[in-house]
Each structure stands twice: as structure tokens, then as C-alpha cells.
Amino acid sequence: MLAYIDSSLRPCTMASASVDNKWQKDAADQNFDYMFKLLIIGNSSVGKTSFLFRYADDSFTSAFVSTVGIDFKVKTVFRQDKRVKLQIWDTAGQERYRTITTAYYRGAMGFILMYDVTNEESFSSVQDWCTQIKTYSWDNAQVILVGNKCDMEDERVISTERGKQLADQLGLEFFETSAKENINVKQTFERLVDIICDKMSETIDTDQSLRPTPTITPTEPGKSPADSNCAC
Numbered sequence: 546m547l548a549y550i551d552s553s554l555r556p557c558t559m560a561s562a563s564v565d566n567k568w569q570k571d572a573a574d575q576n577f578d579y580m581f582k583l584l585i586i587g588n589s590s591v592g593k594t595s596f597l598f599r600y601a602d603d604s605f606t607s608a609f610v611s612t613v614g615i616d617f618k619v620k621t622v623f624r625q626d627k628r629v630k631l632q633i634w635d636t637a638g639q640e641r642y643r644t645i646t647t648a649y650y651r652g653a654m655g656f657i658l659m660y661d662v663t664n665e666e667s668f669s670s671v672q673d674w675c676t677q678i679k680t681y682s683w684d685n686a687q688v689i690l691v692g693n694k695c696d697m698e699d700e701r702v703i704s705t706e707r708g709k710q711l712a713d714q715l716g717l718e719f720f721e722t723s724a725k726e727n728i729n730v731k732q733t734f735e736r737l738v739d740i741i742c743d744k745m746s747e748t749i750d751t752d753q754s755l756r757p758t759p760t761i762t763p764t765e766p767g768k769s770p771a772d773s774n775c776a777c
């Protein structure tokens with residue numbers, strides 16, 4: 546539990562001093578139009594931490610250090626003429642951390658739901674992860690299904706077709722990615738940001754009583770919009 550509390554107060558544990566400095570600069574940067582809270586979820590070892598490190602630091606390590614509890618990184622991107630600050634939470638896939646990690650689902654604008662194309666069990670768990678989103682998140686949360694480790698063609702057990710079919714069935718967008726070879730990592734985040742922006746505009750259009758707010762910062766567990774169902 547200590548590790549979880551400590552971890553939530555600082556960037557990912559493997560970050561170097563220079564990365565720490567960059568993170569502090571990014572985290573403190575108040576110059577943005579929107580702030581989105583995103584979560585990466587999925588079974589242990591599918592590559593969630595590697596995916597985040599590839600995106601935030603353009604780094605990859607083949608060593609497996611299973612995440613304890615939850616951690617996050619901050620990255621600012623430009624999409625649709627807006628400066629969007631992303632607070633990206635990397636959750637532990639291990640079952641024993643489930644109570645901690647699901648507490649962070651509340652207020653998340655988007656989820657990257659990841660399985661490993663070389664691991665049948667991680668693919669079979671996707672439905673359960675969707676149920677977790679439905680239970681602990683809210684209606685407008687956007688979800689992208691990601692089949693990671695697509696560089697490991699020889700060990701692949703989940704075809705691209707099966708991934709697509711499941712995504713269609715769950716009403717999710719779909720990418721196959723490789724954190725190792727840097728395939729579709731940036732594209733996944735950019736697409737998620739775009740669909741969140743689209744959803745926001747749609748909501749504002751359909752409900753004229755809603756006024757656009759300059760910043761959306763649903764960051765703390767327990768301080769989110771009302772509970773309800775996710776899109777999947």
C-alpha cells in the first residue's frame with residue numbers, strides 16, 4: 546500500500562533524473578486548453594508500462610518489472626487546434642491490485658484496453674475488463690482496444706481478424722501495436738484524444754445548456770462525473 550501511495554505522488558519509478566525534470570516541467574505546465582485523464586488497463590505483462598514509456602519517453606526495455614498499484618505520466622499534445630494535457634495512468638494488471646486500480650477509473654475520459662497478441666488468456670479477459678469499465682467508470686468514457694506485441698509474428702495466437710471482430714462486437718476502435726518496435730503507439734493515443742474531443746463537441750451540440758469549460762480535470766478517484774455505463 547505504501548508503494549501505491551508513494552507511486553501516485555511521483556512519475557513512473559524507472560524514470561531517470563532527466564526524465565524526472567521533464568516530467569516535473571510537463572506536470573507543472575498550466576498552459577493547456579484541456580486536460581484528459583486516460584487509463585491503460587489489461588492483464589499483467591501485456592505491455593501497458595512499455596506502451597506508456599514508448600509514448601512518453603520513446604524508450605523500451607525488455608526487462609519485465611511488474612507495476613505495483615498505479616503510476617502516471619504527463620504529456621501535452623496538440624490536437625484539433627487545442628493544447629491537450631494528458632494525464633496517463635498505468636495500472637497494474639495483477640488481480641491483487643484491482644481494488645486500488647479501479648478506484649482510479651472514475652473521471653477517466655478514455656481507456657486503452659490492452660491484450661497481448663501472443664497470449665490467449667489476455668484476449669479472453671477483454672470482456673471482463675470492459676465490465677470493469679462499465680462498473681467503475683462513466684457513460685462518456687471512450688475506449689480503444691489494443692492488441693500489443695504485434696512484432697512477435699512467430700508467437701502470435703490472436704489473429705488481427707479476431708481482434709477486429711471482438712472490437713466490432715464491443716463497439717470499440719481497434720489498433721494492433723508494438724511498444725518494442727514503436728508501431729501505432731502514438732496513433733493510438735492520438736485517436737483516443739480525437740474521439741474524446743469529438744464526443745465533447747457532440748455533447749455540447751446536443752445539449753445547448755452545456756457550456757464548454759476551458760479545462761476538464763477529473764483527476765482524483767471519487768471526484769468524477771456521476772457513475773454510469775461506458776461505451777463498450
Ligand code: GTP
Nearest residue numbers: 589590591592593594595607611612638723724725
Ligand atoms: P503489469 O505491470 O504486470 O500489469 O504488466 P505490463 O502490462 O505493464 O507489462 P510490461 O510493459 O511490463 O511488459 C511485459 C513484458 O513484455 C516486458 O518484458 C516487455 O519488455 C515486453 N513487451 C512489452 N511490449 C512489448 C512489445 O510490443 N513487443 C515485445 N516483443 N515485447 C513487449
Ligand code: MG
Nearest residue numbers: 593594611612
Ligand atoms: Mg506495468
